[in-house]
Amino acid sequence: MSAFQRRDGELFVEAVALTAIAGAEGTPCYVYSRAAMEAALDAYQSALAGCRHLVCYAVKANSNLAVLDLLARRGAGFDIVSGGELERVVAAGGDPAKVVFSGVGKQAGEMARALELGIRCFNVESPAELELLDSVARAHGVIAPVSLRVNPDVDAETHPYISTGLKENKFGIDSDGALAVYRRAAELAGLRIVGMDCHIGSQLTSTGPFLDAVARMLELVDQLADEGITLRHLDVGGGLGVRYRDEQPPAIGQYIAALRAAVGERDLELVFEPGRSIVANAGVLLTTVNYLKHSAWHNFALVDAAMNDFIRPALYEAWVDIETVSDGAGGETGTWDVVGPVCETADFLGRGRELTLRPGSLLAVRGAGAYGFVMSSNYNTRPRAAEVLVDGEQWHVVRERETLDDLLRGERRLPN
Numbered sequence: 001m002s003a004f005q006r007r008d009g010e011l012f013v014e015a016v017a018l019t020a021i022a023g024a025e026g027t028p029c030y031v032y033s034r035a036a037m038e039a040a041l042d043a044y045q046s047a048l049a050g051c052r053h054l055v056c057y058a059v060k061a062n063s064n065l066a067v068l069d070l071l072a073r074r075g076a077g078f079d080i081v082s083g084g085e086l087e088r089v090v091a092a093g094g095d096p097a098k099v100v101f102s103g104v105g106k107q108a109g110e111m112a113r114a115l116e117l118g119i120r121c122f123n124v125e126s127p128a129e130l131e132l133l134d135s136v137a138r139a140h141g142v143i144a145p146v147s148l149r150v151n152p153d154v155d156a157e158t159h160p161y162i163s164t165g166l167k168e169n170k171f172g173i174d175s176d177g178a179l180a181v182y183r184r185a186a187e188l189a190g191l192r193i194v195g196m197d198c199h200i201g202s203q204l205t206s207t208g209p210f211l212d213a214v215a216r217m218l219e220l221v222d223q224l225a226d227e228g229i230t231l232r233h234l235d236v237g238g239g240l241g242v243r244y245r246d247e248q249p250p251a252i253g254q255y256i257a258a259l260r261a262a263v264g265e266r267d268l269e270l271v272f273e274p275g276r277s278i279v280a281n282a283g284v285l286l287t288t289v290n291y292l293k294h295s296a297w298h299n300f301a302l303v304d305a306a307m308n309d310f311i312r313p314a315l316y317e318a319w320v321d322i323e324t325v326s327d328g329a330g331g332e333t334g335t336w337d338v339v340g341p342v343c344e345t346a347d348f349l350g351r352g353r354e355l356t357l358r359p360g361s362l363l364a365v366r367g368a369g370a371y372g373f374v375m376s377s378n379y380n381t382r383p384r385a386a387e388v389l390v391d392g393e394q395w396h397v398v399r400e401r402e403t404l405d406d407l408l409r410g411e412r413r414l415p416n
């Protein structure tokens with residue numbers, strides 16, 4: 001059952017009315033459901049029961065400390081892409097031994113800190129990175145656990161900006177050259193080969209591309225075994241899509257079952273790096289209508305959230321559902337472009353939406369739990385929104401709304 005339900009015409013998250021949160025905290029405000037996040041993680045864990053596995057939540061999707069904390073308490077590991085994300089995991093009480101470090105541009109200092117904390121492995125994305133990691137590890141007198149991220153040249157059939165597994169993408173090591181890089185890794189004294197990794201993109205809505213990528217990885221795993229290089233784990237990345245509108249992605253259990261079947265009886269621990277499928281539909285962005293405006297062509301609802309708060313519609317023309325929080329609050333029924341106050345024509349949350357609105361209407365932008373707050377900015381000197389986590393009948397402000405003082409901190413005028 002969804003954590004978001006309507007009762008007597010009011011939208012609730014778990015047992016809390018969204019109007020109560022908006023009334024107390026103001027808008028724009030992100031609101032997340034603890035139960036929804038936990039249920040999604042549990043779906044991964046239970047579908048993986050009976051095989052060695054680790055679910056490493058992709059921190060980039062929603063990195064709030066409270067979110068990381070609740071997932072860590074339920075056994076999640078973490079996929080990180082920066083030293084900053086590593087410090088977040090530590091601050092949230094996550095176990096570094098369950099952290100995998102992805103990303104094409106890791107820096108020596110980030111590697112050193114990850115080695116110091118004893119992370120589980122580095123997903124190395126280029127031969128140059130491999131050499132740097134070896135030298136950093138040797139300089140610190142430790143051995144770095146290594147997995148190579150292979151690029152299998154598979155079309156993820158998603159938006160081109162979030163497709164990562166094609167040859168022309170910057171990610172991973174061309175699978176045709178991967179064996180040579182493994183051989184090189186085996187020669188380097190500062191490295192220990194532990195696995196193979198792949199992540200072909202985000203918001204995938206069918207299992208086919210995942211299965212193609214895994215097939216390519218398994219070919220390489222078998223070739224490595226023939227050369228005496230055995231791997232402990234296979235990391236198939238993240239990328240499972242969610243339903244924002246009419247997409248029909250496989251359920252988490254179906255997706256896992258398909259991948260487990262593809263891996264078969266091989267003695268490999270399975271690692272996953274899901275982000276969106278854990279948090280996207282566990283969150284909404286609350287926003288208030290400030291003005292209604294009519295032009296010859298369009299009806300505009302000017303709301304207090306903007307592209308700086310939630311950039312997915314502007315950046316990917318992503319469609320997210322927008323609904324009024326209170327039914328029957330009255331207003332003008334029509335087709336509205338829901339737009340923010342930022343000075344860009346791309347500043348919209350949704351276009352052509354059938355809604356009944358009046359100034360003051362409270363709206364919920366659904367599917368905002370992933371790649372929402374984390375991608376927000378201070379463009380137009382707008383403080384970033386508050387974040388609230390609902391837990392049953394209780395709710396907690398897990399990030400305060402920024403103030404203008406926060407925005408000006410660290411800036412200074414020219415000296416005389």
Ligand SMILES: Cc1ncc(COP(=O)(O)O)c(C=O)c1O
Pocket residue numbers: 058061079102103199201202203237238239240273274275276277
């Ligand atoms: C390396 C890596 N792993 C995992 C993820 C999480 O992807 P998703 O949120 O689509 O599950 C991403 C983002 O696409 C990523 O770049």
Ligand SMILES: N[C@@H](CCCC[NH3+])C(=O)O
Pocket residue numbers: 060162202203312316370371
């Ligand atoms: N930011 C993207 C997902 C990117 C995934 C990063 N590897 C989105 O909002 O859909």
